[in-house]
Every structure is written in structure tokens, then in C-alpha cells.
Amino acid sequence: MAAVRSLKPLAGGIALALMAVIAGGALLSLAVEALHGSMDGLGAFDSYLWRVARFTLLQALLSMLLSVALAIPLAHALHAHPVFAGRAMILRFFALPLALPALVAVLGITSIYGRNGLLAAIFRGAGLDVIPNIYGLTGILLAHVFFNLPLATRLILSGLDSIPEDYWKLSSQLGMGGWSRFRLLEWPVIRRNLAGIASLIFMLCITSFTIVLTLGGGPRATTLEVAIYQSLHFDFDIARAVALTLLQLGLTIAVLLFLSRAGRPSEEAFSLHTARRRFDHPSRREKFFHAMVIIAGLLFVILPMAGTVMSGLAADLSRLLGERIVWKAILTSMILGAGAAALSLGISLALVTAREYLATKRRHAPPGIFERLLDLGASLIMVVPPIVIGAGWFILSRHYVDPFSLAPIMVISVNAAMAVPFAFRILRPSWDTAASRHNRLCAQLGVAGWSRLRLIDWPVLKRPLGVAFAFAMALSLGDLGTIALFGNNTIQTLPYLLLQRMGSYRTDDAAGLALVLGLLCLALMMVADRGASRLENGR
């Protein structure tokens, strides 16, 4: 048994090394290349750059705080009502923003809050002489919350779902009020996962590019990601690009360390049965409040998407769907996305199990550096810009293979790596809870290895695995960065096609393709949910 278990840290180590190679290899090869060239760019750490760094941090921190702060009441309300018509659909919709290319989301948001949007039309209708102006920090935060509030809500909710049924029973018997229940039952669980969720959102926002420039209103709103792109793309100043990437990594690590200290998980052993059933009955006032929160959250997420759907429906969908190239792009996207999701799940599972193994072994001692790396280190890949990874690997591989033949492998592995932080956060709560519940029992009964995986772990894991797969795949479906870099006509994904149409006046086509992309993700979420429930009922 010991021999079987000791493979976990090894697998975790390999997964971590893989992530490090993908990001670190690119950075290293760029750094070596930079040594051959001019280093002038390094001297340019001027006031412009400090302003950029300051703004980058400010917008990312604010976006993170807002997203998380708004997600807590939303997740709380959704959890308080585990059964109502449309709940499952809401949760599926909440997975969609992630898969939308930034440009599509920006246009969706302006169709609601823009100068010619729904809000402006309502103001006009009411005879008010107000034109909403979101360009600036407002627009950036609006877009970032649109992207991340649903994500945060889903992640917090999955944490809440791991609260044992008996806790609710007990709280009901003790006659706890809503507030005490939140404080004593929900908050500890939320808090435990909050650092991880907040750090994920922070990393998504710190690397924001299209949203920040397009909705930022001018060059005052510039992120480091823009500066990295500028130095690598327009100035071809590799040294500066590497230095800026390291600065971005440094800032992120500082914030992640702070977050992980602030939100140090409380160690609790769950040994009871969990279920999505509650025994408390919210008062009428609470019910009203919850309904309001859910409706507001839903509207916030769905309106910009509805804007996208409306423009999508205006497109000539039947012609679009009659195009061979569109179907080819859908197929390519699906294959790449499924490959990336599978790889991502493998890596994440290795990380999650290894971390839990180490955490269980050390018991109450503080976590070691390896465990911390398993926990957060792998996420750092998110803040290495795709253009840096692409250029680095291009340089590294150009003497050995045809870089174009490498494109599919790169797209799959980079997308997989980028999805790991998500899959990790979806899998970890379930795995940790299940492990602490089963470890001792399994040890007592001598259940280990394959039989434990089949009988004990698989039933608990299949649902989160399905959700994580769907999330990772949706994320990869919407990705564009890596493919654009390797530049190859033979691999055309759906977002690639979308931006290509957008870039040549075919705005309607682009809207239609955005609709197709959204429907594809929705279908994916439904299949994942169905598959998971069928598996559950099948037993």
C-alpha cells in the first residue's frame, strides 16, 4: 500500500515539472536569445513603466475584490435554494463568459452599457439626457466582473456543496438563524477556498489586454501585458519583454503569497456525508432577498450575452453553417479542446492528489515548499503571456523541427496548462473532502490502489471531473493566443475564424460565429451535467 501511495508525489512532481517546462522553457530560451541582442530595453524602466505596473495592479485587485465580494451573496443565495426551475441552466450560463473571446464580450457589454446600448435607450426613452460613459476604469471593472463573477460564484458554490448534510440538520435542530448559519457553517468553507479563487481571478485580470485597452478609454489604462506585447511584437525587444514578464510574475507571486497568508485554510476533517440537501427553511424575507440577488446576478451575466445572441441571430446563420470551413473550424476546435481538457485534467489530478497526500502526511505541521508549489505554483503559468510562450518555443524549436508542425502540440499543451488552474480548483475541494473522509477507513479495511480508485474515489470524483473537463474544454474553445502565434493556415479554430471575419468587415459573420461558439459551450456543459448525473444514477 505504501508503495502505491508514494507514487502520488512523484506524479505531482512530474505534472509540476511539465508546467514549469512549458512556461520556464519559453522564458529561458527568450532570455538566451536576448543575450545575443541589444540590452537597451532593460534600461527603460522609467516612470511610464511604473505607471503601467501601478495601474495593472490596481485594476486587477479591484476586479478581484468586486468579483469575489459579489459572488459570495450570489453563491449563498443559490445554495440556499438547491431546487428551483432553471437553476441548472443558470449554472451552465455561468460557464459561458469564460469561453467568449474578449472582443466578443466587449461588444456584448457595450450593447448593454455603451453609448448606444440598452441602458442608453432606456435613458432616452425616459427622457433623460444622460449618455452612459463606461470608458475608463468603470468599463474595465464591468467587463472583468462579467467574466469572473460567474466563475467565482460557481467555485464558491462547489465549496458550499461540500458541507455535510448533518451540519444543516444540526443547525436546524439548534434553531440557528440565517446569519449564524452563514457565519458558522458557510463562511469557514468559503474562507478556506477564497484565497485560491481570488488568486485565480487576480491572475485572469492582471493579464488583461483587449478589455483594458478597448474599454480603458486611452493609454492611461495600459497593463504590463500591453507593454510586453508592444516590446515583443512592435519593438522586437526581447530583453525588455523578458524583463517585463518577470516583473509581472514577481507582482503576481507577491499578491498570491499575501492572499495565501490572509486566507490560510482552517484544517477541518470532514467525516460526514455531504449532500445538496438542506434542512433549514429560509424565512419569507430571506427568500425574497435571495431571489433578488439571483435575478440581479443572472441579469448581469445574461444581458451582455443576450446582446451577443441578438447580433448573432441577425447573421446569415444558414449560409454560415453551410460553409465547409466553419464546420472544419468547429471540428478542429473540438479536437484541440478535448485534447487540451484531457491533458489538463491529468495534470490537475496529479497535482491535487499529491498535494492532499502531502497535507495529510504532515498533519498539523506547516506546509512545505513542495506542497505550496503544488497548490499555487502551477497557476503561475497564467501570467506568462501566450505571446512569450509562443515566441520562446518558436526560438527553441526552430533549429530542430518545423515550428508549424509543432503548432497542434503547442496549442494543446499550452491550452491544457492554462486550464490547469481552473480544473485544479474544481477538483481540489471534492478530492480533499473525500480523502479526509475515506483515508482512515480505507487504511483500516486495507482498500488501496486500483480497488480504492474504482470503489471509493471514482464515485466521488466523476462529477467534478466532468465539470472540470467541460470547463477546461470551454476555456480552450475560446482561446486564440497560441494559435495566432504559430501562424498556420491549416489549423483554424472557431475563435480564429471569428476574429478573421471581424478583421475584414464581416461583423455579422463574426457575431454568428460567436453565437455558435456560445451554443457549443452550453452544449458541452449540458453533456457534462447529464453524463455526471447518469453515472450517479447508474449505480
Place this chain on the structure above:
Amino acid sequence: MRLLKTFMNSAILMSALALVSAAPAKADGKLTIYTYESFTAEWGPGPKVKQAFESQCNCTVEFVAVADGVALLNRLKLEGASTKADVVLGLDTNLTHEASETGLFAPHGIDTSGITIPGGYSDNTFVPYDYGYFAVIYDSETVKNPPASLKDLVEADPKQKIVIEDPRTSTPGLGLLLWVKSVYGDKAGEAWGKLKDRVLTVTPGWSEAYGLFTKGEAPMVLSYTTSPAYHLVAEKTERYKAAAFAEGHYLQVEVAAQTTNGATNPLSAQFLSFMTKPAFQDTIPESNWMFPAAKTSAALDPAFDTLVKPAKTLIFAPEEVAKNRKAWIDEWLSAMSL
């Protein structure tokens, strides 16, 4: 174990993917052309150009497409002397100086007398294949008095907004920067300081700007004089128009050249020469939406006659752009960030 399985799964998927992507056919000769994506898009000039050239060269044309002209030059710099490109198509005159400094390009050695570019163009390495002018496009339904000059644009009512592109990340953005510089010279910073209030937002690329414009977020956008031709020909609408500026319009010339490697392939020069012929030039107006650099076999669609004809052509020498680009962008940055 699980990892291994996933790897195997992805290997299977990968081979499935190889089936999806097309395999290039074999022929006697092969010409590899690096270009930008919109050139090879199915509605772009690429497919027609490939067909037309292949029918007369007994060879296979292989396009390799990257995002844009700037990425094209970067790709070449990254590949250096070992590049597979015979011909690079899609640099613009703002990049040619930097491109020749790499030493990766060879003189074309072809007859370019058929080429006419406003203001003239002669270079023994780079061959122009099309050109266009930057212009402010406005929505005639909301803008009744479009600006008649750059001065108008800078000084009129700041409530009427324009979306522009960022010179740090996009070619049209750099175009506007050079346009303002060529009109205002040393006073460009002040002009930007005034124009700033009129700028609704600065987008990373043309797509975002034009998307916001057609959504009605702003009544004006920086694009090309040829943009209305697309709306006229493809959408049959006269709604979007280009504003003619009294000071003249800034010119963008797109060029191609053979690499030093490509110079050993006779097909390269043959292609550059083909580029100046009607068979190539015919594809340009209605698929690249630019003006052809040489004769086409028939007159252009009447829509092109309705477009703004610039009173004056403005353009900086490539060396001047290369030398000053950073300083001018810094000037723009500090004026726009106030």
C-alpha cells in the same frame, strides 16, 4: 498511469487532427510565400492568386500566414538566414527600412515600370502591390457635418466621438500618428492634447475599433478611404462615408520582396513579376479592399470612383519612420495620458 493515458489520448487526437489539416500537394517547383492572415483568408486574394500563378508556373505555391505585417517581419527575424520563405508579401513602407537592415532580403531585379503609386515609389528590393489611404470614416446617419480637415477633427466639438487604434499595437494606429505628425510637425503633441477629449477609446487593433463603430458606440473611426467601398459593394449601403481632409491623407503602401534564400529559387522573381500583372492585380480591389498598384484587366467597380480622392498624398520616408517611431510614440503617450 493516468498521465500516461492522457498522453496517449492526446496522441490519438493529434493524429486525428493531422487528418483534418490538409496535406500539401507535390509538383515540380515550390514557392513558399510568407504573408498575413487576411491575405490568405478564403475571401482574400490568396486563393485566387495561388490558382492563377500555379496555372502558369508549373509549381506549387505554399502560403504561410501570420497575424499581420509586423508579425511577418518578426517571424523573419526569428528565423534568420534559415527561413523557408522565398517571398515575403505584406510588409508596409513603415517596415521596409527595418526589413532591409536585417540583410535577409535580396534585390528583385524585375521590371517595375508597370507600377504606379501616388507620389511615386522606387526601390530595388521591395515591390509594391497595393496601396491605400488612411481616413476617418463617419456614420452619415448621425454625423451631418463631417470634419473637412484634420484641423477640424482636432478642434471641433469634443462631444462627437471617434475611436482610434493604438500606435503601440497596430498599423492603422501608427498611421494616424504619422498623419498627425506630417501635418502638425513639432505641434503634434499639442494637437493630440486637443484631440484626446474627442477620442472615445483607443483600441489595440482595427477590428475592435471598427466593431465599436458599426455598433454605434462612436460616430467616427479611423480606417481607410476604401472602407466605404466594402459597404457599397458587399452590403449595398451608402451609410458609411470617408471624410476628405484638406491637408491630404496619409498613404500606406504594401510591398513584397524575395529573401536571400528565395533569390536562388527562380520562381521568386517570376512571382514578383507576376504580382505587377493584371492576373494578380485584379484580385486586390474587392478582396483586399485596397487600390491596385498596377493595371487591372477591367475597370474597377464604380463604387471605387465614389471614394475620397486625397487632395495631397502624405508619407514619411521609411528611414525617418524607423528613426523617430519611438520618440513620436512617447510624445503621443504623454499627450494622451495627461
